[in-house]
Each structure stands twice: as structure tokens, then as C-alpha cells.
Amino acid sequence: MSGLLGLAWRLLRGGGRRGLLGSGLTVAAVAVSTGLLLFTVTANLAFQGRADRGAWRNPVAATGGAVAIEAVHLDYVNERPITVVDVAALEPGAPAPPGLDRFPAPGEVWLSPALAELAAGLPADRLADRFPGKGGGSIGGSIGDKGLVHPEELVVVRGQDPGSPVMAARSAVGVDDIAPTRIADFTGRRTDDAIGYQILALIASVLMVVPLLVFGGAAARLTVARRDQRLAALRLVGATPGQVVAMTVAEAVITAFGGAVLGAALYFLATPLLTGIEIQGGPWFVSDMWPGGLAVLAVLAAVPLLVGLSAVVGLRRVVVSPLGVAKRETPPAMRFVRVVALLAILAVVPTLGAGVGVGVVATVLGLAFLAVNLAGPWVVGMLGRIVAGTARKPAGLLAGRRMIDDPRAAWRTVSGVAMTGFVAGFIGLLTPGGGLFDHGDSSALRLSVPPAEVAEVTAQARERLSAAGVRAEVTVRGRAEGAGPSPRGRDAAPTVLVVSPRGHDVASVDRARTALDGLVPGRSATTAADDDRSGFRVLGDIGTGTVVVLAVSFLVAIASAGITAASSILDRRQTYALLRLAGTPLKVLDAARRAETLIPLTVMGGGAIAIGMFCALPFALSAMNVSGAITLLVCVVLGFAGVIGAGAASTPLLRSVTANPAPRPD
Known part of the structure; x- marks a missing residue:
């Protein structure tokens, strides 16, 4: 060996x-x-x-002995969410929350690095006055990476007494709020x-x-x-x-x-x-x-x-x-069974949708991908027969004969872009439009108030706003208009305190939030726009993910086209040399090479886009939006440009291998 x-x-x-x-x-x-x-x-x-x-x-209620109480709600500053976690130890030696060196003492506040930096950079009445709190608390330390989802996350952990109003039994108001929960540890669930x-x-x-x-x-x-x-x-x-x-x-x-x-x-x-x-x-x-x-x-x-x-x-x-x-x-022609395999996979696609496991969906998509790659050479071979039979110029005849002789090599040159077309078709149909979520009002703050405390809380709100120098109109109403049913079925009709600052800018709203902080224990004043931020974030993340996936796919496609084009010239250098020796102009050879690439690219690229869109149909919410159409158009333009550019980059290599047309042993 x-x-x-x-x-x-x-x-x-x-x-x-x-x-x-x-x-x-x-x-x-x-x-x-x-x-x-x-x-x-x-x-x-x-x-x-x-x-x-x-x-x-996201705490899990203790089934046995509890060691701590945990409650979570969202606050906002500068239109960014702050995750507020209140914890209270039920016995000495309670485990520290992830990212903290020890369990916070009552009145102690721990800030994430990004939140501490933001608090230092903004005026105190916009953020810093919300902690260490109105009760004379202190800053305990910084939350480590193990307790944060990402480096710029805004998180505050506040230590509380088990009997404090914040940790008293209450209903969660916001969709992302979690009522005080007795826990055995901080394992939680995703x-x-x-x-x-x-x-x-x-x-x-x-x-x-x-x-x-x-x-x-x-x-x-x-x-x-x-x-x-x-x-x-x-x-x-x-x-x-x-x-x-x-x-x-x-x-x-x-x-x-x-x-x-x-x-x-x-x-x-x-x-x-x-x-x-x-x-x-x-x-x-x-x-x-x-x-x-x-x-x-x-x-x-x-x-x-x-x-x-x-x-x-x-x-x-x-x-x-x-x-x-x-x-x-010339090797034997490939069989139609390659296309049958693709059709069999596509026949399964309409059965996907709601109720089907993500593993099954991923498997079917992967098999559809592989089936497109399997059927590609057969389609290229059939195209070669059509092109050779209808050719009126030498370049077309050479391209058709080459596709017939080695359809796999011709397919390898365009397979990357065809695969990208599949991805673009799938993503283009699924890309959601911005109209899925309405832009809520960001100028009026809403604070859920227990019905028995409405008069007292309203008076305190006016007093706090006046002391902070925030000119605002304070009104009381039932559940906010357009808010829909209560999240998770809690508080069917809460009383809502609405605060509308005279200045509708972000700074004025933040100062009003700070003034109202702690007015209702465990609850923060939020706007209608705050309720929509998570939805818009998901839309933005889908757009970012689309860009990343397509960027990776295009990198593969362009690299594949360039490398395989150069490799194809090296593989056929003796054939090119013999054709040059027979008197074939270099521009004819180059034109044949372009036709051998662009014809399969047009047919298979368009077919792959259609197959990708077909695979996305069971998951599409509605007809393709403008963003999806633009994505497809950009993919088509960049795909063709990338392949043409890769072919043009290998032209000097073609000129080099045909510079001395005399055949030589390989």
C-alpha cells in the first residue's frame, strides 16, 4: 500500500x-x-x-421544594427592549442566576454590560434613574456572557424580598411577561x-x-x-x-x-x-x-x-x-429514471405544511435539492441533442456535441447557479411583506393598573410626571383599543392608564417611562409600538437570513462556475488544440464554450427557480410580495452575471492551452 x-x-x-x-x-x-x-x-x-x-x-415551576422566586417583564428605552428579571431567595444558599457571581441581595441590581454602557451615555432621567431603584438599592455587578443571549442585550436582574409587592402573586400582563414563579433552580426552558x-x-x-x-x-x-x-x-x-x-x-x-x-x-x-x-x-x-x-x-x-x-x-x-x-x-446516455426520482420527490411536497415535523420538511427539501442535481445532467444531455440538431453555426454545433458527449461536465459548470435558483425561488415565495404588522402608536404609554388602585395610581402618575418635568396628559380607560384579547387569557378587562407626553419624541417617552417606573410593581409602561417590535424584529431577521443564505449560495455558485470552467479547459486542452490545428478560430471555441454554459443555465436555472417556488407553496402565507419578486430578479441577474464573468475569466487559460496547437502525449 x-x-x-x-x-x-x-x-x-x-x-x-x-x-x-x-x-x-x-x-x-x-x-x-x-x-x-x-x-x-x-x-x-x-x-x-x-x-x-x-x-x-423562562422559569419552570418547582414540583418539590422551591429555593427562589423569579418574575420577568419587559421595559423599553430608546425603542430597545430591556429584560427585567426580579428574583428573591426563599432560603440561604440559593443558586446564583446564570452570569452572576452570587444571588442578588434585596435591593441590589445587576446590569448587562450593554445596559450599563447605555445608562452611562444617556441622561439619567431617561434610564439610569430606573435603577438601582427608588428604594436606595445598589449596583451589585455585571451580568456575564452565560446569562446573555447576545453581547448587546439589555438585561437587569433585581434582588427582591420574597414578600415585596413585586414578588406577590399577580397575573402577567404583556405577552412576554412571566408572573412570579417558585423555582428549584435556574435551568428554565427554551x-x-x-x-x-x-x-x-x-x-x-x-x-x-x-x-x-x-x-x-x-x-x-x-x-x-x-x-x-x-x-x-x-x-x-x-x-x-x-x-x-x-x-x-x-x-x-x-x-x-x-x-x-x-x-x-x-x-x-x-x-x-x-x-x-x-x-x-x-x-x-x-x-x-x-x-x-x-x-x-x-x-x-x-x-x-x-x-x-x-x-x-x-x-x-x-x-x-x-x-x-x-x-x-462517448459513455452511454443517462436514463430517464433520474427525472422520475425528481418527480417522485415533488409529488410528496404538497403533503407538507402544518402539522408536519421540521425534520421531515428538512429531509424533503434536501432530497429535492439532490434530485435536481441528479436530473440536471440528463436534461443537459437532452438539450445537447436539441442544440446540435438545430445548430446553424459551428459554435452551436460544437456546444451541442459537447453537451451530448459529457453532460455531467456541462452541468457542473452551471449547477451552482441552478442550486442558487432553487434557494431563491423557495425564499422568494416565503419572504413575508412588511404589511403583516401594523405600526402601532409609539407616543402614548399604557400601564395596566389593578382596578381597586386606579385613583391612587393616577394621582401618583401625575405627581411623578410633574416632578420629572414631563408634560403629559393622563387618562384612564378600559383595555387599550385594538389590543385584542388578553394574552394567555389573563385579566380579561384590565384598567389601563394612558400617558401621552406632549413631546412625542423618543426622549420624552423615555423620560415618562422612567417617571412611571415602579408605579405598579412588576409592570412597566409600554406603547402599542412596543407590542409590535418582536414581530418587526422577526421580519428583519428573516430578511437578514435571506441575505446570508443567498450570499453563501452565490459564493458557492460563482466559485463553482469559475473553478469548473477552468478545469474543463484543462480537461479538454488536447481537444481544443486539435480543433485549433484543424483551423477553428479561437473566437468560435470561446463562443461554443459560452453557449455550452448559457443554454443549460437558462433552462435549468429557470426550472430550479420554479421547483423552489413549488416546494415553498405549502408554507406560503400569501402571494409573493414585492420583496420576494425583487429577490428573485436580483438572483437571476447576479447568477447570469457571475457565470458569464467566470467564463470570461477563464478565456486567457483557453488562449494559453491553444497557443501551441501541436498535439502532444498526455
């Missing part, structure tokens, strides 16, 4: 300048696949980490929002990983013609099938491992940039973007294995018929 490995290494090194260029293209392809694969794996782990770090604020983001991350990963796996497998087939010729020659001089397979695996794994290491290094260098992607309310901790040693080792092992398996799968012709490879015989 060592002799075979040594021979494979010598053949890899002794391939000459163009042989090394072909190996370099494989390394580059694997590096791109590895780096982006690490990103998709890390993204899922990062969302899981966020869900785990935020779970402690919120519905966190689980939703994990599901979206999983679906986005499928949309990114499958093209990466296809691209990684295609990397093993780069410069395939040159390698097949060389291995066929070895078979003809007596090499056994096992020896050929061993040499192929060794060569593929060596180049793939080098590319995987390079891709991992590039990913780690890009980590600081990735932390700046703002989703779920803020950027990421650096630790979120590090997948961990085991994940890195798994990817570094999986990518070379995938490339090696793909290389072995392509050896069937060499092992079975080395003479046919050496004579450059």
Missing part, C-alpha cells in the same frame, strides 16, 4: 504546471466548501447556545421564539449545506478526463482495479485534506466578521462562531471522505473498460 501511496504522490507532483493548476483548483473548491460548511454547522450550534443561555428567564429561530436555522442550513455537498463532491471530479486517461493507461499496462482505486483515493484525499485545512483556516480568520451579523436582536459572541474542536475535526474528516467517495464513484468506466476511456469513447 505504501508503494501505491508513493506512486500517487509522485503522479500528483509530476503532473507539470497544468497538472498542479488542476490540483490547485480542487484545493480551492474544497476550501470554499469546507469554510462554508463550518459556517452552516456553527450557525446551528450558535442558535442552540443562544436558546440555552436565555432559557433561565422559549418559543428561541425554538422558532432554531427551526429557521435548520431549514437555512439545508438550503446551504446541500449545494455545498454537491459542490464538494464535484470537486473530486475536477480534471477528471486527465485523471481517467492516466488511470486507464495504468490499467492497460497491468494495474489491478484495487490498485487504481487506491491511487485515486490517495490523490483525492491528499488534495481534499489540504483544501479542508485551508478552508478551516479561512473560516477562523473570518470569524470576527461573522460575529457582526445581527440576528435575534444583536450580534454574536466570538465563542458562538467557534464550532468547537470536535466539530472542526468532524468536518476535516468528512470533507476528504466525501471527495474520496465521489472520486471512487467516478472510476467505474476506468475499472470496467479502460480501453474505452483511452479511446475517448
